Amino acid sequence: MSGSKVISIDAMGGDHGVSATVPGLALALKHLPGDLRFLLHGDQAQIGPELARNAELAGRSEVRHTDKVISSDEKPANAVRRGKGASMWNAVESVKAGEAAAAVSSGSTGSLMAIARLVLRMAVPMERPPLVVPWPGLKGVTTFLDAGANIECDAERLVEFAILGEAYHRVAYGVARPRVGLLNVGSEDMKGHEAVQQAHAILKSGRLDLDYHGFVEGDDLSANLVDVVATDGFTGNVALKTGEGSARYITEELRAALTSSLPAKIAALLARPALRRFKARITPTPAAPLLGLSGLVVKCHGGADAKDFGRSVGLAAELAASDLMSQIERNMSRLGAPPEGAPA
Template sequence: MSAAVTISIDAMGGDAAPDMVVEGVRMAHERLPHVRYLMFGDSARLEPLLARFPEIKGVCTIHHTDEAVSMEAKPSQVLRTGRKSSMWLAVDAVQKGEAAGIVSAGNTGALMAVSKFVLRTLPGIDRPAIAGMFPTIRGETLMLDLGANVDCNSNNLVEFAVMGEVYARHVLGLEKPSIGLLNVGAEDMKGNDAVKAAAATLREYHLPIDFRGFVEGNDICGGAVDVVVTDGFTGNIALKTAEGTVKLYSTFLKEAFKSSLLAKIGYLLAGHAINKVKVRTDPRRYNGAMFLGLNGIAVKSHGGTDAFGFANAVGVAVELVTHGFNDRIRKEFDRLKPTEASLSQLAAGSR
């Protein structure tokens, strides 16, 4: 039997909260019966929702607060005035040791700011990164950063590579995951100074990483490597472009199959195959972006997701806790301490 795990939930975060959040917890409970939940939010709204699902009342504890972080709130504003919000209290429960991880579908910038302020970063890590999974021809690829750090130096990129490699090895179960740096070309002379310096570090300092060099945008979904490393500016654009492309092709397919009687018959004949593609590319299956590098587990669910997607985000948090991800990150960075001076020099030169 799995050991008990407690996850704190920002019950008021997300476009359809708290209804979607409670339903998502119910779905997660079906797969993860050993998990308990601390739900932070308006008890007047949460209690009737939990009453509809008696199967989870025994694993959920409501912590009342009237305050919630809006999707439009600025991170700086939340840091000044949001200490009684459901988001802040849910993160604080991790810092106090009351929960092993936190899941929120709320404001991404605010969640990162609060998480970094309350939990701090792990020793040896300058900045946390947002990591997420992409479906590929070969299976799945982990990509980071997806938006936490718009500007990165070479040291940040090397840290992202180490964190991504540890996640792929211990959580995804890959024996020797391959790492690539996202660039405008595969040639060594291409790219900005930070990307070039990070590549030099990963090649020259004999880090225990299977570094494959530079990869391009079309290599992400091609599955060229197991982990794609980039800055948050480029990563977020790549993520939103991929999401938009999926919606575009879905729209085109729907229009094409409605265009004629023959097309509708074709849809009926190809329905099973189309559904397989739909399931494989369903963004809800990959919901749950991880804030890697924090001194605590924090997972961001897409704000517009449904209960199924939120349940998957909860599953991501439980996986990180179960695999002792942060302890493994600490050990990896302890092993890299002899190279820290060299890494810092390279980072300084790339600023």
């Protein structure tokens, strides 16, 4: 296999394991280049029967057997100490070895992040990679980071998130010059704590050559006021979970209203195509790339079904075929920060 055309898969990760990951690959085949192949890590006895259901997928896949799996409740520190040889570890290791262009896993976020951080190392000098999520809005998608990886952030970290997010949005959505904003409690220049104020001053200075808009508030996220919103992981995770909870509330209330009477049910039947589009618009994307690593790793959410996992693999393939890594390196060079491990 040529590493540039291979996606490494943690076949055992997530709540559903091979019953979601392998069928997900089969679904992804419909939208992926014909020369793309897969390196599956996990239990041959479980993977084999699933692969046998799809001859095309079997012909484009190689299985690397391991019966070692990192459980969803494994502490990240334990995963790092005892996880070598597990399906998740091996999936990431294949990227480091040049056998694959990207790795995809539905396993524990904390364990995946810790293993990726150890195996691949950071390409930028930060403690751990930020989680990036697409925030749906009225006019498209906003790239939102950090969604929970870096709880405490200083000004330098927030600036790095802005730079990483700008590079990612440009590659993922084809926007030549994404607009960037910092999440804050108000849009006025004097609002916010010290770290936000200092990051604002750096981004506003213009020396990083970003299209910096300034501060944005929580209610601006779905208005697509900017293309990229950077914040610390604590605030970002609270905002993300609030958004997800609000989406579920609206969906359940709408379902209750449309099943409350016979006329309502008839109206719902007639409006089914529009309702499906509505649900797709507000349903969170299952994939979150870990930015800032010296290799591509995509986290799919733990409860992912086959469709979700297939979408995550599609994103990994798209990013692997792009120049995301060079875009990030080019953006980070504006700060004059050498990669981790580089000589001083």
